[in-house]
Amino acid sequence: MSSDILSIQEEIFKLIGNQKRLEILLLLEHRELNVGEMTDMLGLRQANLSQHLTLLRAQHLVEVRKKGRESFYTLADDSIAVAIRSIHDFLRKTHRIDTPFDSNALFPIVTDPVCGMRFSASKAFSHIDKNGKLYHFCASGCESAFKASVKLTNEEHFAQTVHA
Numbered sequence: 686m687s688s689d690i691l692s693i694q695e696e697i698f699k700l701i702g703n704q705k706r707l708e709i710l711l712l713l714e715h716r717e718l719n720v721g722e723m724t725d726m727l728g729l730r731q732a733n734l735s736q737h738l739t740l741l742r743a744q745h746l747v748e749v750r751k752k753g754r755e756s757f758y759t760l761a762d763d764s765i766a767v768a769i770r771s772i773h774d775f776l777r778k779t780h781r782i783d784t785p786f787d788s789n790a791l792f793p794i795v796t797d798p799v800c801g802m803r804f805s806a807s808k809a810f811s812h813i814d815k816n817g818k819l820y821h822f823c824a825s826g827c828e829s830a831f832k833a834s835v836k837l838t839n840e841e842h843f844a845q846t847v848h849a
Contacts, residue, residue: 700744705729706737707769708810708824709758713747714766715804715823717759726800728826770808795819799827 701707708727712718720738724731738758741747746765750757760766776782795806802823806812809821811828815835822828 697744697746700740700746701769703737705733706741709734709737709741710746710760710765710769711808711810712824713758713760714763714808715802717750717757719755719757721755722800723758724826725830726797726802726824726826728824728829795821797821797823797827799830802827 701710705727709723712723712726718726720731720734723729724734727734729737738747738749742749745761747758748761750759794803795809796803798820800823804821804823806819806821810824812819812821813828813831820831822831
């Protein structure tokens, strides 16, 4: 391997060594999103999100498409999410962190109760079991909004499967 590639790889790993940036990349795995959608899903202020997106764009991990005054973001390449998920799967196995879903499963498709995003249950950021019903979340902001709006008792089980 060339030292140039290793140097670039080192910079990329430093960049994605931030949980919010990992969340952004995994959200964009599902579909193109605008800044407003991502601020709601992640629970970030727009200024903070813009800083993260600027760093990700500078390293060519995300691309932006402008439509009027709105900016829409996508992954620059699908292999970015594949690489992050591969590391996630390795860590889950190594640290024996169980999740109730096979990471290779494509179904069932679930809907985030806060933002309405549809995605594979195996790719949920987290889920909450409330009275025997599982609620799946695309990102931490949606999970926080749900927790704030629904009173959860001590008997209710919180299972978090963070993909970062």
